Amino acid sequence: MSTRIAFLKGHGTENDFVIVPDPENAIDLPPSAVAALCDRRAGIGGDGLLHVVRSAAHPEAKEMAAEAEWFMDYRNGDGSIAEMCGNGVRVFARYLQRAGHVGEGDLAVATRGGVKRVHLAKDGDVTVGMGRARLPEGEVVVSVGERSWPARNVNMGNPHAVAFVEDLAHAGDLLAPPPFSPASAYPDGVNVEFVVDRGPRHVALRVHERGAGETRSCGTGACAVAVATARRDGADPAVTGTPATYTVDVPGGTLVITELPDGEIEMTGPAVIVAEGEIDADWLASLAG
Secondary structure (H helix, E strand, C coil): CCCEEEEEEEEECCEEEEEEECCCCCCCCCHHHHHHHHCCCCCCCCCEEEEEEEHHHCCCCHHHCCCCCEEEEEEECCCCECCCCHHHHHHHHHHHHHCCCCCCEEEEEEECCEEEEEEECCCCCEEEEEEECECCCCCEEEEECCEEEEEEEEECCCEEEEEECCCHHHHCCCCCCCCEECHHHCCCCCEEEEEEEEECCEEEEEEEECCCEEECCCHHHHHHHHHHHHHHCCCCHHHHCCCEEEEEEECCEEEEEEECCCCEEEEEECCEEEEEEEEEHHHHHHHHC
């Protein structure tokens, strides 16, 4: 292990990440080390960690190397592995731009949820092709205290339960995962979004992310919410042939989500790198032991 381990800190609508560049996949990052790095008091602090690896150097991404040079080895703040993170992809792309690996325009990023298409715009916003939503059948209910709501099951490469509520305060403190039923709907846990209307094709959400708790933003969650809201509103671009665009306010800012007639979903929003430095290699090694 190198004695100098670089890191950066970035965020997308205040969904924040520790970024660890490691092109050759040489740094050992077990769950305990990731959780320590993401700890806001004893570590650097973040909702998750973006491990930046060349696809060819990572066993989970080798098959995508011909299509995408870089693999986003994403970890939740508790050290667990996640399939995808929409805000994370934007920040990942911003890091690649900052490091000189890519310029403005289009690029491909490999993730456990497949290869994602990204566009770095001149105005600073980043658009990510988030893939297509799947809408599993079956009723789901989520609860907070004495309140319960029906929720729409939406899969964006990771699972979501979208509940429409009268007031975002009804979501409670979101310190613990909101209970859901049936348990069989989400055997590996779920991201839960609570949603209120703000205006025509304009909603706001709070989210409890699986493995991270309440976060300031969730990109896949915003996409899931846009799709669930569109279906609630009777809008299905595959049927109408017309894109459906929703503005989604998250606690950390605003995202714009467009579902295209072919089912592809695009998410546009900011991505900012705020700091860079070095991790103490001995400290990190002690966590990996």
